[in-house]
Amino acid sequence: MNWLMLGGSAAAILALSGAAWWLRLGRDVKIGSVEEAADAVEHSLPGFVTGGAVIGADGLAALAVDKRGERVAVVKRHGAQLAVREVGWKQIAATADGIVVDTGEKRFGGRIAVTGVDQLDMRRLAPQSLKV
Amino acid sequence: MDVTLPDPVDYAVPGFVVLVLAEMLWAWAKDRRRYCPRDTLTSLGLGLGSTVAGALSAGAVFALATWVHGFRLLDVPYTWWAFVLCFVLDDLAYYWFHRSAHRVRWFWASHVIHHSSQHYNLSTALRQTWTGFVSLGFIWRLPLFLLGFPPAMVFFVAALNLVYQFWIHTEAVGRGPRWFEAVMNTPSHHRVHHAVNARYLDRNYAGVFIVWDKLFGTFESERDDDAPRYGIVHQLGSFHLFWAAFHEWIGIARDVRHAPGWRAKLGYLWRPPGWSHDGSRDTSETIRAKWEAREL
Numbered sequence: 001m002n003w004l005m006l007g008g009s010a011a012a013i014l015a016l017s018g019a020a021w022w023l024r025l026g027r028d029v030k031i032g033s034v035e036e037a038a039d040a041v042e043h044s045l046p047g048f049v050t051g052g053a054v055i056g057a058d059g060l061a062a063l064a065v066d067k068r069g070e071r072v073a074v075v076k077r078h079g080a081q082l083a084v085r086e087v088g089w090k091q092i093a094a095t096a097d098g099i100v101v102d103t104g105e106k107r108f109g110g111r112i113a114v115t116g117v118d119q120l121d122m123r124r125l126a127p128q129s130l131k132v
Numbered sequence: 133m134d135v136t137l138p139d140p141v142d143y144a145v146p147g148f149v150v151l152v153l154a155e156m157l158w159a160w161a162k163d164r165r166r167y168c169p170r171d172t173l174t175s176l177g178l179g180l181g182s183t184v185a186g187a188l189s190a191g192a193v194f195a196l197a198t199w200v201h202g203f204r205l206l207d208v209p210y211t212w213w214a215f216v217l218c219f220v221l222d223d224l225a226y227y228w229f230h231r232s233a234h235r236v237r238w239f240w241a242s243h244v245i246h247h248s249s250q251h252y253n254l255s256t257a258l259r260q261t262w263t264g265f266v267s268l269g270f271i272w273r274l275p276l277f278l279l280g281f282p283p284a285m286v287f288f289v290a291a292l293n294l295v296y297q298f299w300i301h302t303e304a305v306g307r308g309p310r311w312f313e314a315v316m317n318t319p320s321h322h323r324v325h326h327a328v329n330a331r332y333l334d335r336n337y338a339g340v341f342i343v344w345d346k347l348f349g350t351f352e353s354e355r356d357d358d359a360p361r362y363g364i365v366h367q368l369g370s371f372h373l374f375w376a377a378f379h380e381w382i383g384i385a386r387d388v389r390h391a392p393g394w395r396a397k398l399g400y401l402w403r404p405p406g407w408s409h410d411g412s413r414d415t416s417e418t419i420r421a422k423w424e425a426r427e428l
Binding site for chain 1: 142145149152153156157159160164165166167168169170171172173176177179180183184250251255328329330361363365367368369370371372375379414418419422423426
């Protein structure tokens, strides 16, 4: 490896990434449906059976609650894919703009906003829990 | 006899670039979600970092290989059959290295980088570890030097092995002829390996020859009714280069620090990824068991 190869490699990397961006690959991806959100959660969290899910108004995040209303997971758009984290009810707070989830993981996205979703929406998902 | 062999990877790099571009065009035509610019940038950035890390440690690795070779049992010559035999045995060593990289958390901490993308495309093939030398993953090749294969020969065939594995990191190729799928590692077999579906976890460790997985009971074929989902069980959810490179090492350090007693501390180093002293986390086995219980 020499400086020329290093520089050439860096240039190729930027060119390829730029090509992906220019071709509009993986852009404008949103969470399309509650089924999609539920599917992502159930495949990510062993034993999680979705009782209900709600998607944020901007399609960038969603919340899913299990059938017993005990487990809750946040789904976020991660590039062109979806990433999931199980959280505790105490990590979920209602704000004027919607539900905010404090994942406790800075690199995952410390605070994830599920816009346009309020306490009522959450209570409909888990009426037996009434935790938000 | 000192022999200098070329590095096949150097010659393959232009081909890598062309094929990644071709695959991007395929994705543009077929499904634009198959690529993500940020993911591609992270994957290729990790690949470049891996090359630099490899260059920095190459001297030490070669010196160790030469030292071990000094105790060799046989004198293997630079003949065509020796290259073929070396390639096959190196692939066998690769299988066991790769299996340990999924079943021992210490080795997984280095290898997880390669699996941390939720995409499966040719840029993923270049998403490689920065900490291979630190994790001592090269020890699996030491028996080859001890047997008598010259270090230059081993590193040459190892590079050929890596070049072969580039093209199997794609969804653009379906399944090949049965005779080929029966013997060789293919895009279909390797999609299974990269998948986090319960059925597919810790399967298909092969480099070039899938026969090792069939021989050692770790083979699983791709199913049309169980489309692979890629990444790691606890998805990274981040494009941060350094977080991708070191997150599992940081996780190990935290777990070891908080573990009660030396038994637990060592467990967080050598037991499978997901193991916890209190059983609070999931391993591949528990994930598969929960899935099988649901299937029934």
